[in-house]
Structures are given as structure tokens and as C-alpha cells.
Amino acid sequence: MSVCLIGLGSNQGERQATLDAATDAVSAIPGCRLIARSTWRETAAVGGPLGQPRFLNGAAKLDTSLSPQELLGRLQQIEQQLGRRRAERWGPRSIDLDLLLYDSLVVETPDLVLPHPRMALRRFVLEPAAEVAGEMLHPTIRWTVSRLLEHLNGTPRYVAITGGIGVGKSHLAERLVESLGARLIAERPDWAELDAFYAEPAANAWDTELRFLRQRAELLAKPAFDEPTSRWHVSDFWFEQSAAFARVWLASAQLPAFLEQQNRLAASVLRPRLVVRLDAPAEVLLERVGQRGRTCERRLTVEQLDRIRRSVIEQTMAPNVGPVLCLSSKDAEAALVEALAAVRGME
Secondary structure: OEEEEEEEEEOOOOHHHHHHHHHHHHHOOOOEEEEEEOOOEEEOOOOOOOOOOOEEEEEEEEEEOOOHHHHHHHHHHHHHHOOOOOOOOOOOOOOEEEEEEEOOOOEEOOOOEEOOOOHHHOHHHHHHHHHHHOOOEEOOOOEEHHHHHHHHHHOOOEEEEEOOOOOOHHHHHHHHHHHHOOEEEOOOOOHHHHHHHHHOHHHHHHHHHHHHHHHHHHHOEHHHHOOOOOOOEEEOOOOOHHHHHHHHHOOOOOHHHHHHHHHHHHOOEOOOOEEEEEEOOHHHHHHHHHHHOOHHHOOOOHHHHHHHHHHHHHHHOOOOOOOEEEEEOOOHHHHHHHHHHHHHHOO
């Protein structure tokens, strides 16, 4: 038998009666045994069209002998039986049954993604999930469900945006700030220094990367967040991306000393509630870098841009990073919608 976690939600009709019926139907699936069901919680709709009715949400923990695909098929059958019609994404629905976790499996197919790709970004999922399955492990973030919820409760309303050069970090940060009424935390590049750096990276990498590291630590120092907790903060960089860029530009002998300084400064820096990682192919990044016309960046090659983007991806997958929202920068409007929904879901 495998242990799995299911999220339940409804914002149409007799919500509680529908959720009770869904729980009964799930527990009656052959090969399944209901271990625990959370209390129902009322929450506002996140994402989708405005003016939706409020949701009732909950979670259920099961033992099952079914495969993940078989269980998903059964859940979708129950949704149909209870009147679910899939029309508009994030639209109103009579019943929503999401397979969140299945043991520690990681699956990515067109029909099923495990763990659920947005469960760590949604308070309305994590609160009931922690009630019944706090000890279950999110296999890619490598935190328990309880720790994911503690992260939401114990971090400031701060979003860090990261990615390679030319991916659109500043643009997304500015759009988020405008949409949220948030405070922007922006880097202040020294373009003359960067011109010298790109001309001779080997000679200038240490000083340049160290200056960026110290500036990021100053901008993200804990006293800078001593504002009312209702306000969001958005930075167009991520403190930990310093390590990613350092791995690309520094000599191997310099890297340990740099990482030691970063670890020391990290103690004075508040960690984000959410990291948003933007990505695009290196060829696209090279084209964008050329279009923005900065003299210092004209020396960048597609190989260098690809090494940087890969290093940032690797850094966001490191232990103890926490929730990361991975977005393509191909469609700026779609990225903004996804990021806004994630932020609202973490409130």
C-alpha cells in the first residue's frame, strides 16, 4: 500500500455536502482506505475570473494499492459524477480533487505531475494538508508539509525573482510591484565596472561578484523589512544567485572563499517566501541582450549565457531553498498571471 495526499475544494452549490460526498466516494474506491480527513476551511478564490464565490477546501490522506495513474482516473470519475465540468482554468467548480502527493514519487507526464506543481505555493492547500499529513515529504523541495506551512507563516511577504542575464527579471519585478502595490528592491549595477569585467572576466570577476554580493546583502538586510507586514516586497534578484554566477565566473580556487563570505552574510538576510525563476533558451537571451544595447554586454556569448542559466537552475534546486515557481519568460503576461496567483495563494 502507498500513502497519498488529496486536496479537495468546492465553490459552487452545496459546498460542504459536495465535499462530504466526494470524501465518501474516495474512501469507497476499491484498493483505497481513508486514513484521515481535515476540517473544511473557507478561503477566497485564487487566480481565475474575478468575483468567484468563496471556496471550501480540505485534504484527505489515503492508503492505496492503485497506481498514481489509476487513482487519478478514479478521482476524475468522481469529479464528473459530482457535476464537475472543466471549462475555464481556475474557474468556479462544484468539486476539485487534486492528487498532491503519492509516497515520494516524482512524475511528470502530460496527464499527471507529482508532486502537485503548485501545492507548496497555496496556503489553502497546506493548512488542511498539514492537519492530516504534516509528516509527508515533498520529494523535490525536500521539506515536510508541516515545514512548508511553517515557511509561509514565518517568512516576510517577500518575492525574489531570479534567472539568467536578459531573461526579464526587472520587468517582471516591476509588473508585480505595480499589481501588488509592493515595494521594489532593485539592484544598482555599476555599468563602468561591468564593462571592465566583461572585457577581462578572469582579472575582474572576484571584485565584481563580491560587490554584487555585498550590495544584495545590504538591500536585503533584516532592518529593511521593518514595515507593516501587509505590504509585499519584490526584488529583481535573489541573494542565493550570487553563488550561481560565481560558479560561472570565478576561478575554482576562488570559489570556496566566496561561498564562505556568502554564507556569513546570509545570516543577516531575510529569506524570501517565494523564489520565482524565469528561464529562456540561451539563444533567446543573447537576442534580448543585443536588443537592449548595453555596451558592456556585447561581449557575452551564447555559451556563457547558457552556463549562467544552467547554474541558476542548479542553485534553485539546492537543499533548503524552499518553494520555487519556475516560469518561462516567453509570454510576459502569462508569467505575471502565474506569479500573481502564486503570491495570492501564499497570503
